[in-house]
Amino acid sequence: MCGIFAYYGQEKKSVSMVIEGLKKLEYRGYDSWGVAAANQDDFFIKKAVGKIGSYKYKESDFPESKMIMGHSRWATHGGVTEINAHPHSTENNEIVLIHNGIIDNYLDIKKNLVTKGHIFISETDTEVLAHLIQEYYEGDLAAAVQKSLKEIKGRYAILVMAKDNNKLIAARRGSPLIIGVNKKNNEYFIASDVPAFLQHTKSVIYLDDNQMAQIDKSGIIFKDLETDKQVEKRVIEVSWNNEEAEKGKHKHFMIKEILEQKNTLKKAIDQDDQQIIKIADEIKKAFGTYLVGCGTAGKVCLTGTYFFAEIAKKHINFEFGSEFPYFKDFIREGSLLIVVSQSGETADTLEAIEAAKSKGAKILAIVNVESSTMAREADHTLLLNAGPEKAVASTKATTAQLAILYLLSHACNGGITEGKQILVRTAAEINDMLNPRYEEHISKLAEKIKSVESMYIIGRGSNYPMALEAAIKLQEVSYIHAEGFAGGELKHGPIALITKGTPCIALVANDETKSDIISNATEIKSRGGYIIGIAPENNEVFDYWIKVPDVGTASPIVNIIPIQILAYQLAVLRQNNPDMPRNLAKSVTVK
Ligand code: M6R
Numbered sequence: 001m002c003g004i005f006a007y008y009g010q011e012k013k014s015v016s017m018v019i020e021g022l023k024k025l026e027y028r029g030y031d032s033w034g035v036a037a038a039n040q041d042d043f044f045i046k047k048a049v050g051k052i053g054s055y056k057y058k059e060s061d062f063p064e065s066k067m068i069m070g071h072s073r074w075a076t077h078g079g080v081t082e083i084n085a086h087p088h089s090t091e092n093n094e095i096v097l098i099h100n101g102i103i104d105n106y107l108d109i110k111k112n113l114v115t116k117g118h119i120f121i122s123e124t125d126t127e128v129l130a131h132l133i134q135e136y137y138e139g140d141l142a143a144a145v146q147k148s149l150k151e152i153k154g155r156y157a158i159l160v161m162a163k164d165n166n167k168l169i170a171a172r173r174g175s176p177l178i179i180g181v182n183k184k185n186n187e188y189f190i191a192s193d194v195p196a197f198l199q200h201t202k203s204v205i206y207l208d209d210n211q212m213a214q215i216d217k218s219g220i221i222f223k224d225l226e227t228d229k230q231v232e233k234r235v236i237e238v239s240w241n242n243e244e245a246e247k248g249k250h251k252h253f254m255i256k257e258i259l260e261q262k263n264t265l266k267k268a269i270d271q272d273d274q275q276i277i278k279i280a281d282e283i284k285k286a287f288g289t290y291l292v293g294c295g296t297a298g299k300v301c302l303t304g305t306y307f308f309a310e311i312a313k314k315h316i317n318f319e320f321g322s323e324f325p326y327f328k329d330f331i332r333e334g335s336l337l338i339v340v341s342q343s344g345e346t347a348d349t350l351e352a353i354e355a356a357k358s359k360g361a362k363i364l365a366i367v368n369v370e371s372s373t374m375a376r377e378a379d380h381t382l383l384l385n386a387g388p389e390k391a392v393a394s395t396k397a398t399t400a401q402l403a404i405l406y407l408l409s410h411a412c413n414g415g416i417t418e419g420k421q422i423l424v425r426t427a428a429e430i431n432d433m434l435n436p437r438y439e440e441h442i443s444k445l446a447e448k449i450k451s452v453e454s455m456y457i458i459g460r461g462s463n464y465p466m467a468l469e470a471a472i473k474l475q476e477v478s479y480i481h482a483e484g485f486a487g488g489e490l491k492h493g494p495i496a497l498i499t500k501g502t503p504c505i506a507l508v509a510n511d512e513t514k515s516d517i518i519s520n521a522t523e524i525k526s527r528g529g530y531i532i533g534i535a536p537e538n539n540e541v542f543d544y545w546i547k548v549p550d551v552g553t554a555s556p557i558v559n560i561i562p563i564q565i566l567a568y569q570l571a572v573l574r575q576n577n578p579d580m581p582r583n584l585a586k587s588v589t590v591k
Contacts, residue, residue: 001074002028002072002086002099002175002192003026003029003071004025004070004071004157005069005189005190005191005197006067006069006189006191007021007069007188007190008067008187009186010187011187012064014059014063015037015065016057018069019052019055019062021197022035022052023052025192025193025195026051026052027390027391027586028192029585030052031049031073031074032075032080032084033047033050033070033072033085034048034070034071034087035068036069036070036087037062038067038161038166039063039065041163043089044062044065047083047085049081049085069087069098069161069190071086071087071100073086076125077125077126079123086098086124088124088129091119093163094134094137095134095160095162095163097130097158098126098159099125099129100156100157100175100589101156101158101589102154102155103125103126103153103154103156104154105153106125106128106154109128109152110128113131125154133145137162141160141165141167141169142167142214145158145171146223150225155175155347155591156172157171157172157192157207159190166216169214170207170213170215171207171211173210174347174350175345176192176345176372177207178192178194178204179204179213180196180197180204181201181220181235190213192587194238194388195245198238198240198241202240204237204238205220205235205236206233206236206371206376208376209373210224211224211231236371238371252391253389253391254391254395254579255578257389257391258395258396258561258564258565261395261430261561262431262434263431264384264385264386264400265399265400265427265557267384267386267387268384268401268403269403269407269420269423269427270385273416276407276411278380279411280412283308283316283338283364283412284412287332287335288317289314289335289336290317290318290331291340292318292338292340292352293339293341293346294320294321294341294349296342296397296398296469297342297397298318299468299469299472300402300465301340301405302465303405303466303469303556304338304340304409305317306461306464307408307409308405308409310461310462310553311412312412314412316338319352321346321349322348324351325352325355328355328356328359331360332360333360333361337363338366339353339363339366339374340405341366342367342369342386342389342397342401343368343372343587344365344367344374344375345369345587346589347589347591349374353377362380364382365380365382366381366404366405367381368386384397385400391578392580392584393477393564393578393581398560399430399557402556402557402560403426406419407419410422422552422553426549426554426557430561432549433549438562438565439569442566443569445532445544445546446569446570449530450573450574452480452501452502452503454480454482455474455482455502455505456482456503456505456524457470457484457505457506458487458507458517458521458524459486459517459559460486460509460513460517461511462509462556463513463559464486466556467505469484469560470482473563474566474567476584477570477576478571478576479574487516490523491520498527498529499528502529504521504530506521506532506533506534506535508534508539509555510535511553521533521542522541525541530543530544531544534546534548534562535548536548
């Protein structure tokens with residue numbers, strides 16, 4: 001949540017360069033934005049409400065500077081206003097600061113600072129930190145930041161500059177901050193995610209929790225905030241390239257990423273078999289295993305519990321990241337937490353890791369972003385290999401996560417080869433399925449239902465969590481009220497919601513659940529519901545049929561794809577921006 005991008009170099013660059021980098025991070029927060037640049041003896045500061053992506057400017061609007069920072073905001077404390085947008089500064093721009101995260105104890109600190117004469121103009125928690133740093137600032141900015149952070153409770157990634165100081169300080173605890181390095185030019189690019197600076201460098205340093213970086217004209221040094229000792233950091237080359245992080249010929253990232261599923265499944269299962277077998281062994285011998293994720297990743301985890309039950313005959317618990325800490329008493333040494341995440345930075349999942357680690361559990365992270373916090377916190381990591389996912393609605397990462405859990409469940413049963421074969425076939429079927437005719441067939445349905453108020457999705461077995469995931473997908477980009485249910489649960493209450501013409505999607509698999517889910521669809525149809533069947537074969541109960549390949553136990557992977565397309569098309573028809581749905585952000589780094 002919130003995008004940070006900054007430049008520090010020996011040559012002056014236009015502020016517009018940072019604005020362009022920020023645009024690449026806008027999926028992290030897009031309600032307001034701001035930039036600050038050292039400019040002669042002061043700072044040039046510009047803030048605005050709205051999407052930075054739609055901001056048109058002339059290069060001449062901005063100064064050039066050797067030290068520039070920018071922020072795109074996802075509001076937590078304080079409404080969406082120019083004053084609440086970052087950067088925040090103290091009187092006369094003595095201290096200028098941007099922040100991603102939440103300062104939990106900001107009210108107490110504020111009260112104290114007010115008694116010392118500090119005047120606050122915004123409603124944010126961030127402004128409090130700027131004033132606290134000013135309170136301690138006596139010419140050594142790093143020392144003032146370090147002292148201030150000792151008093152802070154909560155999560156943060158911050159960048160700080162001070163007047164007449166020419167140093168840029170970066171620090172993190174719980175929110176990501178990555179430093180792109182161009183050694184040749186002695187340039188640094190600091191961002192909350194790699195795509196912001198991919199066009200400048202692929203050499204990166206990951207700042208860890210409780211670490212601070214100080215950048216000045218002589219280079220960069222790192223310190224541990226707790227021990228006060230200098231630390232050495234490794235420069236890592238990232239594998240993503242700039243093109244992967246661009247929309248290319250597509251109108252939106254969401255459809256680009258949906259169509260990329262022609263290839264991403266293959267890449268997801270391109271794992272080292274020996275590592276998969278080793279992890280499967282850990283799963284088998286673990287005493288208490290939990291699958292943990294949030295939002296879509298949570299639904300994938302729930303699907304995983306069905307894969308393990310069905311294929312490996314192994315019981316695995318599931319909990320959302322935010323709920324997991326309430327179950328930590330069931331974790332002990334020998335337990336295993338499998339976290340699933342696209343970003344590897346979701347705060348609730350990170351808290352679950354913290355809780356599990358404190359009890360001695362081991363962590364397996366299944367993530368897309370290599371070297372993300374989760375990847376680095378884990379004992380074992382499996383990468384999704386899906387390339388950057390920038391649309392807020394997760395699509396290609398979802399199916400890649402499902403594929404890895406599916407593979408692991410086969411490996412737990414000694415059947416890694418069989419699992420891989422099914423997934424290779426599934427990947428080929430998806431490649432055939434994703435063609436313009438398929439999209440057109442779904443678009444006819446989208447046109448038909450674009451004005452409905454509510455819709456429902458039902459599934460059974462491993463397709464029940466996919467019904468929940470389908471609902472999230474439809475909600476977040478189309479804004480249509482959508483709810484997913486276990487097919488058998490409908491008659492216990494929700495069926496009262498069905499009236500004439502209510503669209504209801506049935507996710508059907510060609511397995512033991514088939515006849516029951518068809519019966520559930522028939523019950524809905526008898527009450528006037530309009531049945532959309534997503535199934536390998538047509539059925540007389542369907543009013544509209546969307547064909548999916550018959551891939552046996554891997555059916556959740558293919559059944560969710562037409563819903564992703566439908567959600568995208570509904571968003572476009574309803575004139576929503578599918579890449580940046582209202583109130584949401586791609587990476588949820590606050591609790
Ligand atoms: O990065 P993560 O996979 O940990 O993110 C978890 C959720 O925030 C995410 O899946 C969210 O629900 C998506 N917007 C859904 O499309």
